[in-house]
Amino acid sequence: MAILEINHVSKFFGGLAANSDVSFAIEEGLIMGLIGPNGAGKTTLFNCITGYYPPSRGEVLFKGRRMNGLQPDRVCKLGMARTWQKVRPLAKMSVLDNVMVGALCRTNSLKTARAVAMEQLQVVRLDHKAGFLAGGLPIGERKKLEVARVLATKPVLLLLDEVMGGLNPAESDEIIRLILDIKRHGITQMVIEHDMKAIMRISDRIVVINSGEKLAEGSPEEIVTNPDVVAAYLGQE
Amino acid sequence: MNDISKKSAEGGFSTVGAVAALLVLAALYAFPSFVESPYALHMMILLFLSTIMGESWNIIGGYTGQYSVGHAAYFGAGAYGTLILLQKWEIAPWKGVWAGIAAALVLSLVIGSICFRLRGPYFVLASIAVAEIVRLTVLNTPSVTNGAEGILLSDLPPFKIGETVITDFVSKVPFYYIGLTLALLTILATWGVQNSKLGYFFQAIREDQDAAHSLGINLSLYKNIALALSAMMTSLAGAFYAIYIKFIDPTTVLPLDLSVQIVLIAIIGGIGTIFGPVIGSLVLVPLSEALRSNLIAQGLINSGLVKEDSGLGVFLKEHLAHAHVLIYGILVVVVILFMPDGVIGFVRKMSARKR
Numbered sequence: 302m303a304i305l306e307i308n309h310v311s312k313f314f315g316g317l318a319a320n321s322d323v324s325f326a327i328e329e330g331l332i333m334g335l336i337g338p339n340g341a342g343k344t345t346l347f348n349c350i351t352g353y354y355p356p357s358r359g360e361v362l363f364k365g366r367r368m369n370g371l372q373p374d375r376v377c378k379l380g381m382a383r384t385w386q387k388v389r390p391l392a393k394m395s396v397l398d399n400v401m402v403g404a405l406c407r408t409n410s411l412k413t414a415r416a417v418a419m420e421q422l423q424v425v426r427l428d429h430k431a432g433f434l435a436g437g438l439p440i441g442e443r444k445k446l447e448v449a450r451v452l453a454t455k456p457v458l459l460l461l462d463e464v465m466g467g468l469n470p471a472e473s474d475e476i477i478r479l480i481l482d483i484k485r486h487g488i489t490q491m492v493i494e495h496d497m498k499a500i501m502r503i504s505d506r507i508v509v510i511n512s513g514e515k516l517a518e519g520s521p522e523e524i525v526t527n528p529d530v531v532a533a534y535l536g537q538e
Numbered sequence: 539m540n541d542i543s544k545k546s547a548e549g550g551f552s553t554v555g556a557v558a559a560l561l562v563l564a565a566l567y568a569f570p571s572f573v574e575s576p577y578a579l580h581m582m583i584l585l586f587l588s589t590i591m592g593e594s595w596n597i598i599g600g601y602t603g604q605y606s607v608g609h610a611a612y613f614g615a616g617a618y619g620t621l622i623l624l625q626k627w628e629i630a631p632w633k634g635v636w637a638g639i640a641a642a643l644v645l646s647l648v649i650g651s652i653c654f655r656l657r658g659p660y661f662v663l664a665s666i667a668v669a670e671i672v673r674l675t676v677l678n679t680p681s682v683t684n685g686a687e688g689i690l691l692s693d694l695p696p697f698k699i700g701e702t703v704i705t706d707f708v709s710k711v712p713f714y715y716i717g718l719t720l721a722l723l724t725i726l727a728t729w730g731v732q733n734s735k736l737g738y739f740f741q742a743i744r745e746d747q748d749a750a751h752s753l754g755i756n757l758s759l760y761k762n763i764a765l766a767l768s769a770m771m772t773s774l775a776g777a778f779y780a781i782y783i784k785f786i787d788p789t790t791v792l793p794l795d796l797s798v799q800i801v802l803i804a805i806i807g808g809i810g811t812i813f814g815p816v817i818g819s820l821v822l823v824p825l826s827e828a829l830r831s832n833l834i835a836q837g838l839i840n841s842g843l844v845k846e847d848s849g850l851g852v853f854l855k856e857h858l859a860h861a862h863v864l865i866y867g868i869l870v871v872v873v874i875l876f877m878p879d880g881v882i883g884f885v886r887k888m889s890a891r892k893r
């Protein structure tokens with residue numbers, strides 16, 4: 302069953318169509334890769350899906366429910382959570398407190414939130430930094446913090462926006478393992494990533510967008526052999 | 539990774555801290571038994587008043603990061619609410635204060651529901667504007683507020699429980715204890731906020747609104763809660779001020795000056811910390827008293843730094859007392875440049891560097 306349906310979504314900024322008439326669906330439990338050149342409109346699509354701004358046209362259905370007009374906090378409460386490409390640590394709060402904020406989405410008890418947060422920090426292997434200020438973390442650990450924090454909100458659908466961006470190969474490998482681990486827990490994911498090897502490895506299906514439009518959709522094998530994709534995207538690399 | 543980036547264990551009390559706190563508390567409660575000087579008691583009462591105001595503002599400004607520069611409106615609501623009921627209908631202040639709190643609550647919800655739709659500097663500007671509107675309204679409805687003449691409290695009824703008179707309010711001592719208790723309550727309330735879901739959400743909003751929003755936090759709801767709490771606590775300070783000073787008018791309880799002063803208490807001490815406003819009060823209350831009584835100009839002359847009959851000496855003696863706005867301005871610049879996290883942040887950084 303499709304957990305998320307994107308139907309004819311467009312987003313205009315003045316005259317610029319950052320997304321135009323994008324449609325696809327994500328099956329429950331799978332990993333959907335979302336790729337495209339810089340400025341293709343990937344982050345904009347995440348923003349439209351999660352209520353950061355309303356789509357100019359089209360609709361988003363999450364678990365069959367129309368999401369248009371819902372604020373980001375409602376979206377999160379309904380079980381769809383996203384990370385930010387440009388990480389947004391709560392700088393003057395500790396790493397543990399950052400993750401607790403996420404956990405408090407589901408509980409009023411600080412004790413429960415602390416336990417959940419500690420657990421998620423262990424999952425991303427950041428528990429040894431629990432007491433540090435989030436603002437002082439290096440980029441690799443900030444990305445992990447983003448992931449731990451959204452996991453603490455107990456999502457059923459997770460949208461990851463370039464969580465491997467700026468990481469070294471060892472750190473990227475760790476994130477890949479983490480994403481596969483999250484999948485094993487039954488959480489559906491949509492992953493934006495520029496690293497082709499990584500995206501091919503983790504994705505069950507891939508959507509390619511270019512200049513705001515959907516260019517192709519298919520299995521990783523279908524995508525790498527699609528001539529349009531090779532021309533528009535892979536050719537540039 | 540250095541020590542500074544480690545979070546201090548604030549909120550969790552150590553044994554040494556607890557013993558020290560108890561000693562300070564005992565000393566504060568015993569103070570009037572040893573010190574009879576009305577001036578000393580008056581200074582302490584001003585400290586308590588400043589602490590109440592600073593802790594109150596800290597909830598919305600320090601923890602939630604929404605800089606209100608219109609808190610005089612809530613202070614005035616508490617002061618006018620309490621004193622109008624007392625003077626016109628002889629309703630005892632411990633009952634009348636609830637009207638003041640309610641007025642502040644309503645005012646904060648109106649301001650919040652309008653202003654928190656906007657982000658950025660709009661809230662600051664709107665808070666100033668609304669406070670000015672409140673001041674002008676009070677000024678122009680003399681039938682209720684006595685307008686520019688203000689309200690002079692002629693008679694403060696004794697506080698009785700049953701038939702027993704607890705206090706008749708003739709000395710400053712009862713005010714000392716009321717002030718101390720209210721100050722402790724606001725500190726306790728702040729501690730409660732910091733150690734609850736509210737505190738986490740407030741700080742998340744301060745640090746990054748978009749991140750907070752995406753983590754399930756209803757921004758306008760929690761900003762309104764923060765402002766409402768802050769406003770009600772501030773109105774307590776206003777009510778206390780009114781029955782202590784026994785005279786209020788728009789220029790003493792509703793001016794922009796006061797709003798700015800309230801902001802400074804927390805900023806100078808260290809915003810978003812439990813004891814920042816206490817430290818800020820310990821800096822600001824003596825400073826403004828020294829300015830008011832011309833202590834600073836006299837000190838400069840007495841120390842021989844400035845000759846009394848020189849041009850500068852005469853100038854300082856005449857004008858320094860009126861220059862508190864200028865001095866506050868300089869203080870803010872110094873704090874922002876050299877101690878962006880206030881005195882508390884500065885001390886923490888220094889002690890971390892030493893280690």
Ligand SMILES: Nc1ncnc2c1ncn2[C@@H]1O[C@H](COP(=O)(O)OP(=O)(O)OP(=O)(O)O)[C@@H](O)[C@H]1O
Binds near residue numbers: 319340344346
């Ligand atoms: N808030 C905005 N206002 C105006 N234009 C915007 C806004 N957000 C994005 N854009 C524009 O929309 C287009 C798509 O941007 P978007 O960030 O979605 O690309 P992306 O695919 O995520 O790129 P990248 O791989 O670099 O992250 C770009 O041309 C960008 O400049």
Ligand SMILES: [Mg+2]
Binds near residue numbers: 343344345386
């Ligand atoms: Mg992007």
